[in-house]
Amino acid sequence: MTKISTRLLIVDDLHQVFTEKLEVNNIAFDYLPTIGRDEALRIIPQYTGLVIRSKFKVDSAFLDAAPHLNVIARGGAGMDNIDETYAQQKGITLLNAPEGNRDAVGEHMVGMLLSLMNNLHRGNAEIKEGLWQREANRGLELGGRTVALIGYGNNGGAMARKLSGFGVKVIAYDKYKTGFSDAYATEASMEEIVEKADVLSLHIPLTSVSRGMVDEAYLARFRKPIFFLNGARGEIVHVPAILKALDEGRVLGAAFDVLPVEKFPALAEQPWYGPLMAHNRVICSPHVAGWSVESYFKLADVLATKVIDHLRNH
Helix, strand or coil: CCCCCCCEEECCCCCCHHHHHHHHCCCCEEECCCCCHHHHHHHHHHCCEEEECCCCCECHHHHHCCCCCCEEEECCCCCCCECHHHHHHCCCEEECCHHHHHHHHHHHHHHHHHHHHCCHHHHHHHHHCCCCCCHHHCCCCCCCCEEEEECCCHHHHHHHHHHCCCCCEEEEECCCCCCCCCCCCEECCHHHHHHHCCEEEECCCCCCCCCCCECHHHHHCCCCCEEEEECCCHHHECHHHHHHHHHCCCEEEEEECCCCCCCCCCHHHCCCHHHHHHCCCEEECCCCCCCCHHHHHHHHHHHHHHHHHHHHHC
């Protein structure tokens, strides 16, 4: 196979700091943020690197069409829109930038939790409808409670740091690591999580193991009613199970930044969409926890550094 010169295809919108860093380091690229999958598939044989956010799936068919590809960089934390196993089998290096949006995720999820516990979303809606209901909107204090994190990587760690001033105990379970207790969280077993949690927050990637993990059986294990937060991936959670637990009082409130199906009209077609939107102890945001003004810059900045380091060393 004829070796071609290093050239990156950028198919998604990134902060200009990314291309500025490439230019300073004399790395060739084509910035085509409006390109579709079909056109990208047609031209990818010309490139040694692909830079993407969430525009389309980089599946086996796409990878097979890219004989010179040696690096894929994603401007985000998760890698679930890339066939990681197949890419690695083909010797392609995968880079992401969870350091770039971890603070945004942590702050967003703490904000959602505080809104749930203090009925801010409900009170706001009622006042706009001419209702002034103080007693019905009496809040709960976060201090003194136990917040349980599932996953203690970049996002879980950031969440723990953001919670450090609230007087809570933070415990964390991570299937893939041990010995990670620090000043902000204490490592715990799942047995301790289900026994002690007052708040459960997900910070794990979507994998074959985690897909559909939070179902009725999973929620039934918890000894106390919990507040539930999902800022990870929507497909991890079986939404009807959360709705049932809300109705039964086992979940006190639920916050979703991500859902199993996102964007309209497909979202509105889901059988659980109506009940979820009608529930006054549920709040949702449109998958923006990690997409702050600041993280737009930081994601691109972190990713550019990783790409440059990779190209220098290979």
